[in-house]
Amino acid sequence: MKKRLCIIGSGVAGLHLAYALKDDFDITIIERQSSDQIKNGRIMSTQVHFGSTRNREKRFNVPKWGEQALIESIHITIGNQKLFVGKLRDPALSVDQRLYYSHSIKDLVGQGVSFRLEKVDKESVEVLIDEFDLVIDCTGKNGPLFPFPIEEDLSPFQTPQRKCIVGYFIGIKENTPLGVSVTVLPELGEMFEIPAITEHGPVTIMFIMAIPNSDLDIFKGIKNAEEFTLKMRSTVQQFFPEIYNRMDGKHFALCDENSFLQTAITPVIRKPYLLVNNKLVVGCGDSVFLNDPITGQGCNLSSYCAEQLYETLTEYKNSKWDAETGECYWNRTKQYVKEVTEWTNAMTKPLPEHVVQLLLQGAQDQVKANEIAEWFANPTKAYNAFFSKTTIH
Numbered sequence: 001m002k003k004r005l006c007i008i009g010s011g012v013a014g015l016h017l018a019y020a021l022k023d024d025f026d027i028t029i030i031e032r033q034s035s036d037q038i039k040n041g042r043i044m045s046t047q048v049h050f051g052s053t054r055n056r057e058k059r060f061n062v063p064k065w066g067e068q069a070l071i072e073s074i075h076i077t078i079g080n081q082k083l084f085v086g087k088l089r090d091p092a093l094s095v096d097q098r099l100y101y102s103h104s105i106k107d108l109v110g111q112g113v114s115f116r117l118e119k120v121d122k123e124s125v126e127v128l129i130d131e132f133d134l135v136i137d138c139t140g141k142n143g144p145l146f147p148f149p150i151e152e153d154l155s156p157f158q159t160p161q162r163k164c165i166v167g168y169f170i171g172i173k174e175n176t177p178l179g180v181s182v183t184v185l186p187e188l189g190e191m192f193e194i195p196a197i198t199e200h201g202p203v204t205i206m207f208i209m210a211i212p213n214s215d216l217d218i219f220k221g222i223k224n225a226e227e228f229t230l231k232m233r234s235t236v237q238q239f240f241p242e243i244y245n246r247m248d249g250k251h252f253a254l255c256d257e258n259s260f261l262q263t264a265i266t267p268v269i270r271k272p273y274l275l276v277n278n279k280l281v282v283g284c285g286d287s288v289f290l291n292d293p294i295t296g297q298g299c300n301l302s303s304y305c306a307e308q309l310y311e312t313l314t315e316y317k318n319s320k321w322d323a324e325t326g327e328c329y330w331n332r333t334k335q336y337v338k339e340v341t342e343w344t345n346a347m348t349k350p351l352p353e354h355v356v357q358l359l360l361q362g363a364q365d366q367v368k369a370n371e372i373a374e375w376f377a378n379p380t381k382a383y384n385a386f387f388s389k390t391t392i393h
């Protein structure tokens, strides 16, 4: 008989795990929202799936999306000075999670994965531990449901380092070549402009990351779509003139009334396993590896860790899953989690001088510009550029 696994939460982590594991194990996903609730609900995030994540999606047979909005490049601006456009080696893609999650749940159910609509709490989780061979906590930033121990050296912050202000808009002429635009305003924060696919067609995501209490932190108290749109328009006009020049005054609007969001995250990294009543419980994705969104790594890291967990469970398929299995999973993920986390945390601080110099070199040299674009697709390169100066020429 196949071992029975329960995945709590159907975000990137839970879905990628379900796709990877479904042929070898009997999978039940437990999710607090139905696929229709997710589809018609509030946006949850922004997202850019870089080449390695998209390759993993192909390996795991995750549903494909139209390629009309492939992200080919990263545009870098500091202040009002556009530095360069770096080309990504492999194109990336951003699909609204409402669409991606709701569609994938239906697809998995069609392939025999069980789905339960339930909000799991700390009491009901005990029953699940008895019922299943393994419970995997993929509850994202709302979690974790278990007290996975905090890794103190990777969790230096007690408060959010940015206010996240996100809207999915129509009425902005896309940048060329199509890409993610990163604008850094020293001492204020950043703007990420991301081309994305939604149920309503292509949109432009405007994602402001404001340093708390700075002059860019000006969306406090804004609750409805109309106020949000007006505020975004005036903020872009004041702080991001190049984007404002591409805005079509008449047609600039949210793509639907639920396509805006304000949130703030206190990053925290946890050891992703523990024993409850002598049984192994693991975490995957934001529930255990929660970083600030500033480097756009959350979905990619969640997917990476899902693959590492899949490989661990497959390797230990015929043995008892215990602390050794959990430690094997942690050993496989630890270094990459550290690299993503330390780079991401560094990006919330003023850029170090040697990194500023690298960015300036990118403005003079297309090869360097392309290397810097790759930081986002391959964060190990960013980590090396930030922390081991010897690797930089």
Ligand SMILES: Cc1cc2nc3c(=O)[nH]c(=O)nc-3n(C[C@H](O)[C@H](O)[C@H](O)COP(=O)(O)OP(=O)(O)OC[C@H]3O[C@@H](n4cnc5c(N)ncnc54)[C@H](O)[C@@H]3O)c2cc1C
Pocket (backbone or CB within 6 Å): 008, 009, 010, 011, 012, 013, 014, 030, 031, 032, 033, 044, 045, 046, 047, 048, 049, 118, 119, 120, 121, 138, 139, 140, 141, 142, 143, 164, 165, 166, 263, 265, 284, 285, 286, 287, 293, 295, 296, 297, 298, 299, 300, 301, 302
């Ligand atoms: C503003 C913002 C911008 C971001 N931008 C990017 C970006 O550009 N690129 C990128 O890669 N990442 C980005 N991220 C991070 C990315 O969204 C997350 O890392 C990713 O979604 C994590 O996936 P996950 O599966 O761990 O969690 P989630 O996607 O949060 O999914 C968790 C699921 O668990 C369910 N759930 C939660 N609690 C329970 C419960 N008790 N019972 C049952 N179900 C439950 C939820 O309903 C949800 O479906 C951003 C995040 C934010 C907030």
